[in-house]
Amino acid sequence: MSEDHAAKLWDLLIIGAGPAGLSAAIYAGRGGLSALVLDKLGPGGQVAVNHLVENYPGFPDGVAGLKLSEEMGRQAEHFGAVMEVSEVTGVEIGDGRFTLSTEQGTRQGRALVIASGCAPRELGVPGEREFYQRGVSYCATCDGPLFREKDLIVVGGGDSAVWESLFLSKIARRVTVVHRRDQLRAEPAVQKQAFAQPNIEFLWSHVVTAILGEDSVRGVRVRHVATGEEREVPAAGVFVAVGVVPQTAFLPEEIARDEAGFVKVNAADLATSQEGAFAAGDVREGAFRQIACAVGDGALAYRSARHYLEGSR
Template identity: 45%
Template sequence: MDIWDVAIIGGGGAGLTAGLYASRANLKTCLFEKISTGGQIALTDDVENYPGFPEGVTGPEVAQKMEEQAKKYGTEIITEEIMALQEKDGKFVLKTAGKEYFSHTIILASGASPRKVGVSGERELTGKGVSYCATCDGAFFRNKQIIVVGGGDSALQEGLFLTRFATKVYIVHRRDKLRGSAILQERAFKNQKIEFIWDTVIDSMHGSNKLEFVKLRNVKKNQVRDFNIDGVFVFVGHDPETKYIGDFVKLDEKGYVIADAVSFETSRKGVFAAGEVRTGAVKQLVTACGEGCAAALQAQHYLETLETD
C-alpha cells in the first residue's frame, strides 16, 4: 500500500505553501486540488499586498509560481476532489470519486468559495451575465454597464478593476457605509466611472438567455425598481469548503474547521488545518501561506513522534 507522509487538501496559497515546506523537508507529499491550483487568489488581477512584489502581481502569476515552487521540491499534485475522510488502522483514508489514498497526516487547506446573493434568476444566469470573478469575466463587459454587489475590499478592488472595461460600474451595497479599507474607498470615490447605490439589495435577476435587468430594493424605503444592466459581479463573502469533512474533525457553527492558531491542530491528532478553511483565519494570501508553512512544520513534528513511538 502506497502511503503518503502528508496529504494536503486544497491547492490555494495555504496548500501550496504547505506542499513546499513538507516536500522540502523530504516528506512524501501529495496535494489534492479539485479545480486548478491557485484557489481564490487566481480570481483577481491585482495583488498589491503580497510582500516581495512592490509593483503588484496578478493572482494567476503568483499562483503559478507557488505551484512551480511546490512541485520543484517534490509535491505531487493530484487533480481530484476529496469527497470523504476516514481513519482506519492508524492511517488516514482520503476518498475521491473512484479511488482511496492513504496518508500518515492530513493538512486541510480547502479554503472557501464565493457566496451567492441567493435570489431567483442568479443560478440560471451565472455565466450569462452573472459572475463571481472579475479577472475571468471582466473583458466580456467592454463598453457595458455592470453592477458590483458588496461593500468590502473585494467588491472595491474588483469594482475598480472592472472600470477598465465597463463604461459604468454601479456598486450596490446594502448599507450606507463601506467595510473596505480606506485606500480602496478613496480610489473608488474618486473614480468617475463608479457610482454607489446605497442601502440597496438585489431582489431578483431577469433575462431569457442573458441577464437583462435586476430588481433593486431600497431597504430603508422598501421601494423596488427595475434596473437594466449587462452584468452583475458578486463579492459578498465566502462559505467554507468543508462538506467533505462531515464530522471527521470539529467545525464551528458556520462550518469552518476549528484548529489551534499556534499548533494548527484540529480535534483529530495528525490532522491540521491552514488558511481560510480555519475558523478565525485572517482572509489574506500572506496569512494563508504563513499558516500553510506552520501546519507543514507541525505535521513534520507529528511524524517524528510517530517514528519514536
C-alpha cells in the same frame, strides 16, 4: 501515475493547492516529507483569479495572482511535492491513517492538512442560478472581458467587491456597486481608488432582490433597506461579491467545524479536533483571509504535522 499515488502511504496529504496548501507543500518537500497535494481545479486557489495582488510582500509594483500562484506551484514541485488534479469527496480516519476518496480512487496519508479554502457566497435571489454564466458571475477577472462597454452591477461592499469594481471599471461603461450599508467595509486605500474612478457609482443601503432577464441578464431589482422602495436597475452583467463559504462539506464529523462551517483549530498549532489533521488558510476558523496569512498558516501546519509524524513513528 494515479495508480502509484493510490498505492503509496504518503507522509502528508494536503487538500487544496491555494497559497496555504502550496506553502505547506513547499515546506514539506524541502523538509523531506512525501507530500501529495490534491486540488479539484489544479494549483492556484482564489489567488489565481486576482488580476493584481498589491499587498503580498516582495512585489512593490504588485503581481498578477495567476503568476504568483503558478510560481508557488512550481516551487512546491521543485522541492518534490506531487500535485494531482482531483476533488476530494470524503475523508476516512482509521488505523493511524487518513484515506481520501477522489474520483480517481483513494489516497492514503499519515497526516493531513486541510487547505480547501472558500467559495463565493451566493445571494440566494431569484434569477441568480438561472442566469449563472449568462450575465451572473462571481469572478470579474474571469468574465469581465465579456462585458466591454456595458453597464454592470457589483453586489457587496468589502475588499473583493471593490477590487472587482475597479477591475470592471476599466472594461465596462459604468459599474454600479449595490451595497446594503451606507459605507464600504473595504480597506481605506482601496476605497479611495474606487471613489476616484469616474465610472463607478454607489447605490447605498440597497439590496438586490432579483436578477432579471430573458435569455441573459437585463438588470436587477433592488430594494431600499429602510424605506422598502423597489426599483429596477438595467445592467448586462451582475458580479456577486458578498462573502465566502468554507469548502468543508466533504469532511467527516471527527473534524469539528463552527456554525458557518469553518474548521475549528487550536490557534497555536492549527490542530483540528482529529489528531494528525491540521487546517490552514481561509478554511479555518478565525483566519484573516489574506494570501500572506494563508502562506503563514501553511508553514505552521507543516511544522505541526511534522511534530505529529515524528511523535507517531
